[in-house]
Amino acid sequence: MGLFVFVCAAAMVLVGAVGVVTRNNPVHAALSLVLTLFGIAVLFVANNAHFLAAVQVIVYAGAIVVLFLFVIMLLGVDQAEDLSLEPLTVQRPLALVVSIGVTGVIIAAVLKSQDALFARGTGIDSATLQDADANIRQLSRSIFTDYVFAFEVTSVLLLIAVVGTVVMSRRQHGQHVEESV
Amino acid sequence: MTLALVEPTTSWYLILAAVLFGIGTIGVMVRRNPLVMFMCVELMLNAVNLSFVALSSSLSDINGQTAVFFVLVVAAAEVVVGLGIIVSIMRRRSDTTADDLAVLKG
Numbered sequence: 001m002g003l004f005v006f007v008c009a010a011a012m013v014l015v016g017a018v019g020v021v022t023r024n025n026p027v028h029a030a031l032s033l034v035l036t037l038f039g040i041a042v043l044f045v046a047n048n049a050h051f052l053a054a055v056q057v058i059v060y061a062g063a064i065v066v067l068f069l070f071v072i073m074l075l076g077v078d079q080a081e082d083l084s085l086e087p088l089t090v091q092r093p094l095a096l097v098v099s100i101g102v103t104g105v106i107i108a109a110v111l112k113s114q115d116a117l118f119a120r121g122t123g124i125d126s127a128t129l130q131d132a133d134a135n136i137r138q139l140s141r142s143i144f145t146d147y148v149f150a151f152e153v154t155s156v157l158l159l160i161a162v163v164g165t166v167v168m169s170r171r172q173h174g175q176h177v178e179e180s181v
Numbered sequence: 182m183t184l185a186l187v188e189p190t191t192s193w194y195l196i197l198a199a200v201l202f203g204i205g206t207i208g209v210m211v212r213r214n215p216l217v218m219f220m221c222v223e224l225m226l227n228a229v230n231l232s233f234v235a236l237s238s239s240l241s242d243i244n245g246q247t248a249v250f251f252v253l254v255v256a257a258a259e260v261v262v263g264l265g266i267i268v269s270i271m272r273r274r275s276d277t278t279a280d281d282l283a284v285l286k287g
Contacts, residue, residue, distance in 0.1 A: 161262050
């Protein structure tokens, strides 16, 4: 059962991720991103992170992707981009080499350290971590006690982001934006 | 050992996260539409979140999930600011790719 869930969710994640990179229409790329984010949410549930799975669906697959689609439609860039055009000839092979190198290094590190890493378990016992209510309780206790200062700082960060975006994208009074063809 | 008895271990999640991170890296380096580049950055952030949650689950330590919570908040703020920049650039010159933004003239 666990294997079945993992394989299905991993297939969703990888198909979506490849879709984001290879689809030449930005709308299709955004919809592929939704597929990936749902797959990640399923994997969160499989790891007993129920609250984060809900937040993942609501914030990422809901708010952020809707924001992406809104901007795509607002700017009218929903026409297909010609992906066969390659301005720098070395770019794609180089990107492939760098990416495969990074992935290979991470996978090698995981495989090498898996015995040493998972021998120790600290903190909360796994029985409470597996209960959905206990998961939310543990997470909120962690956020509102150990990390309460960081939590308050993120609220300031969100406020700065909102105000900054309004200031940045507002047209000044009397300023004309030239119409581009 | 039959196939149904194989349970995915934490290493599987970490390797999946590494592959997802690699795909995101390719996307950031290859795609030229700034919006799609942004989506690929989201892919990379999600890969890191996945490894945080997998390790949190295997080490029975809730702090990994707390870190993911903060990553989600910061990602939301980052998307808001980034899309604001992209909108204000593209209102001046439509159909912009990342190559056209080499000069910061606006």
